[in-house]
Amino acid sequence: MTDRTYRVTEIVGTSGESLDQAIRNGIMRASQTLRHLDWFEVTEIRGHIDAGEIAHYQVGMKVGFRLEDS
Template structure:
């Protein structure tokens, strides 16, 4: 098994429905532009209040992706 080297980037996802949907949406979107996604870590959870109710959930997260070996 070879060693893996990673780069880490931060992204923010949001959803009107749930924290889980915010996470899934952010990872789904990142997976369309970043190859080798391997792990994530939620670093912050926050939201927006509208008229006394939750308007949307927001999650800040770090995602790790494997660096590709040179050709």
């Protein structure tokens, strides 16, 4: 087996609903343009407040994916 190399990119997923949904939304969108997504790691949990309520959650994530042999 060859020694694989991975790339790590950083995204921010958002949701008006919940933390979990913000993570899933970000992963879902990233998987549309990046192949071989392998893992994620949450780096930041923030959100915007509007009129005393959470307008949307923003979850920063590092997302790792395997590079194909070139």
